[in-house]
Amino acid sequence: MNRKLIVSGTLVLLLVLSTGCGQKPQVSPSNGVTQEQVGADGNSDSQSPDNEQGSNNGQGHAGDSDSGQSGNGANQETGGNSVNEKKTAKIETYFSDDQMLELQKVEQQITYTSDEDKYLAALKALQSTQDQKLFPLWGKAVFNSAKLQNGKVAVDLSLPNEARLGAGGEAMALDALKQTLFQFSEVKSIQLLVDGQQVDTLMGHVELEQPLTRN
Numbered sequence: 216m217n218r219k220l221i222v223s224g225t226l227v228l229l230l231v232l233s234t235g236c237g238q239k240p241q242v243s244p245s246n247g248v249t250q251e252q253v254g255a256d257g258n259s260d261s262q263s264p265d266n267e268q269g270s271n272n273g274q275g276h277a278g279d280s281d282s283g284q285s286g287n288g289a290n291q292e293t294g295g296n297s298v299n300e301k302k303t304a305k306i307e308t309y310f311s312d313d314q315m316l317e318l319q320k321v322e323q324q325i326t327y328t329s330d331e332d333k334y335l336a337a338l339k340a341l342q343s344t345q346d347q348k349l350f351p352l353w354g355k356a357v358f359n360s361a362k363l364q365n366g367k368v369a370v371d372l373s374l375p376n377e378a379r380l381g382a383g384g385e386a387m388a389l390d391a392l393k394q395t396l397f398q399f400s401e402v403k404s405i406q407l408l409v410d411g412q413q414v415d416t417l418m419g420h421v422e423l424e425q426p427l428t429r430n
Contacts, residue, residue, distance in 0.1 A: 301326050304333065307398055308340045309391035310349035315384060318391055319349055334361035334368055334402075337395055352380065352388035359410075361396075366403035367426060368396055373410055374417065382420035389421060397429055404428050 303326050309318045321344055325336040338361055341353040355378035359371040370392075380388060396402050404426040407417065416422055 299328055301328055302333075303327075306337055306340065307395070308337070308344075309394050310341075310344050310346070311352050311384070311387050311391075313348050313350060315350065315387070318387060318394075319346075321346065321349065331362065334363060334370075334396060334399070337361075337399075338370065338392070341391060341395060352384060352391050353378075363402065366401065367406055368402050368404070369406045369408060370396075371408045371411055379418045385418040385420045389417070389423075389427075393427055 303324055305322055305324050308321050308323050310321060311317070312319055323340045325333070325340055327333045327336045335358060338353070338358045342351050342356070342358075343354065344351055355375060357373040357375070357378075359373060361368055361370045379385075393405065396405055405428075406426045407414070407423060409417065413425060414423065415425075
């Protein structure tokens with residue numbers, strides 16, 4: 216009887232000790248941290264794949280936004296510098312009638328990019344007309360340049376043989392040129408040059424008093 220009690224008490228004691236040992240945390244032999252603590256710390260320190268992808272995506276969008284803004288700024292800057300607006304003006308031009316007896320006034324529109332180009336555009340308007348009954352006295356001439364300085368327009372032109380007229384035609388051509396340029400209030404006088412050289416006559420009939428002035 217006593218023996219049975221001793222054996223039963225021993226079994227109960229072993230069972231209690233075994234249960235207590237099972238509840239103790241296991242210790243890592245390297246740093247003394249329990250496996251339960253390692254698992255908890257590992258989960259808290261590591262980021263999930265979804266979080267990492269979200270972080271990378273956020274950085275990618277920010278980069279795209281910055282590059283888009285800088286690109287738009289560059290385009291606006293380039294566009295602003297490359298635009299040159301054209302100007303237009305209605306002027307009076309002069310042509311001969313089909314009998315070469317008198318000048319006829321025709322209103323035309325010219326296009327130019329700067330005020331310096333306005334005078335050359337006006338002279339080139341003397342070279343053609345849509346009215347078949349009118350004759351362009353400067354149709355065969357070549358206007359090289361027309362520059363204004365201190366109220367004087369220096370006109371450089373070339374005169375091929377086919378551009379030269381008789382005495383009456385030369386006089387009318389000069390009148391047409393003067394009336395066209397003197398309609399601009401800032402023009403006080405006109406200096407005529409042929410291929411860059413000052414001349415006393417354009418076509419050999421009318422003597423020039425340089426510079427030409429308003430009547």
